[in-house]
Amino acid sequence: MIVRCKHKSRKALHDYFGVEYRDALFRLDIRPISDWDSLELGREYLVMGVFNGSDGLDFLIDFDDFPIAYSALHFEVIDNQIPSTWLFQAHVNPVNGQFEVKSRLGYREFALDEDHYVRLVERNRPDVEIYLQRLRETKEALGLVSDTDDEYPPSTWLP
16 A cells, blocks of 8 residues: 655644644644654555554555654555555453454554554664565565565664
């Protein structure tokens, strides 16, 4: 799946969706894409996973071999093709008299291991290596790289 960054701030989201969605957007815990973030308006990103976060649907996007999670509200989907190897997992947990549903769609480790993403953010070497391998496989499956290309060099963000 390929997405394009459309909005970097809450104000941009408010302007786009209009006044009638002001309260709904206010209630969401949307992390704005700040000026120090490297994401660029108009740039396309490969999605490595989809999950429901505190603000609704989130994308795990690849930013130059580095995974970052952002609200789907910041993006538009421009290619909805996903690899056939992706898996889906859903968990229903009773919380304070209600049901909390958590779901993940993506490469095997991301979908099935709830702690994989946390370890990835913490730069745990085995999880980073898994991510980089799944990134290559995803790019190959989507025709974004050929199998004759060189292997990815070691990531600069590995510990």
